[in-house]
Amino acid sequence: MRASTERAAGLALGVLLDAVFADPRRGHPVAAFGRTAAALEHRLYADSRPRGVLFTATLVTGAAGLGLAAERSRLPRTLTTAAATWAVLGGTSLAREGRHMAALLEADDLDGARARLSHLCARDPSGLDAKALARATVESLAENTSDAAIAPLFWGAVAGVPGLLAYRAVNTLDAMVGYRNARYERFGWASARLDDVANYLPARLTGLLTVACARENRGEAWRVLRRDGAAHPSPNAGRCEAAFAGALGVRLGGTNAYGGQVEQRPEMGDGRAPEVGDIRRAARLSTAVTAAAAAVAAVALLAMRRAR
Template identity: 40%
Template structure:
């Protein structure tokens, strides 16, 4: 069966196409975006199933039901769509094009580049740009704070927005990338530790931790491999600092990028007016500059080319196994 071989190849193709094309603005204006569709479904499930005042066990059960319905809504249409495309002459290309809508390489790069460009003229404008990609309060950030926030977001979202979708597409095809994106979107919307979502969002948050685990480690190693002369040093810092992060996954790409750029991420910051003191990642300078953003984008570019070749290698490996007697 050649389906696994083709999926690894399609994953490489989707990554390559999305790198340069992204999601067309005209298409967004006409039909919106799959993540927006998922968001609307999650919002509806939230309104229907998230009842306040219920017990913790019932809240978790309702949240798990919401996630199960979301996954079913993601899996069923993409499964039958992928089966249909298998019989088309150019079905593989069509499926890869569909998969690009769930990869965020170009949009992530564009958002971070916008912060870099804004810092060239106005810190106030840069705060507005960085607020689009971070959860912390940007109002009090100086130039170094804005640059650090942009790079930390670049590192974490490289895993969540690029590597994880591509990996799950390679492993489970179009249904895999769709279900991953559904889980990740659910976590961002309801996976919060506040009164409203403490129990209802528990399943989404835990499942997101699980599905992001392999990609977060892979992203860290890709960043390290993008600086081959310092690979061992970067890996050592990553393995030391990543477990300190409050997230089981975010610390791996953040620590690796910090080490690769000779910087130090983490430290105190404000979320919703509340100060949070995060552990430090890396041993370098705390003074992050505008130019460091450009260096981070170059690091991302090299790492994503490595991911492209990893996908091609995966296709050749599966092909070798598939054709062996």
């Protein structure tokens, strides 16, 4: 098999492995990367952009170099691509978290749901009622469908194992230091900006795939994506959330609290506020979009082989 065919097969097999096994509870490679990043931050941290650039560049290039070494090893490229894909994908675990939140809210366990929300986002859950928790969960499922699944598949199709590992490094660093607070405003700037760049095309692809998977609400998903996708303060999250809002027939956005700071986000969609029952619908939509992205990646790679 040529490289593009091996890459297509490896991505498909990795998606299957993620669907069957999801993320391991212990010994996850991304967790090991996070510990390495935390140790390097301890050594390099200073309240400056240059130190943050060095921190980000060291870890991302290191991850890409590890991926390049894996591709050039004697191991079959299909297997190395599959292993890397499984390691960096989080689509199955994301959908499971959504269903877990749905189960807690369906059982009226608000305290349990508030405690569990941190598995999906950094929003302050104290004081959130069932509807607010449902909105937070649906919005997180929408945004993280891109981060956890579509973006890794995109970069895996473009750049193979180095692309898979480098993307997950970028996204993990953004989650660790990409905050606008006193500690990370400057040190985390490079990680946050690089994450925006890395997710620019995948987020828009996520929006389009969400429209394609919307079935009876396809027209509404497309309309809301075009109208509201750019309204979000994030250059990428709005595309995903707007498409999900239209596809599910709900209205997302509103007042959010993060670490004591309150933000007023623009509303997306013209439907009702999300309810508990919409969480499972959003989880199913996220799974469908992931499967569609895997199919698109494989078809694109095979088409490239034929074109050559």
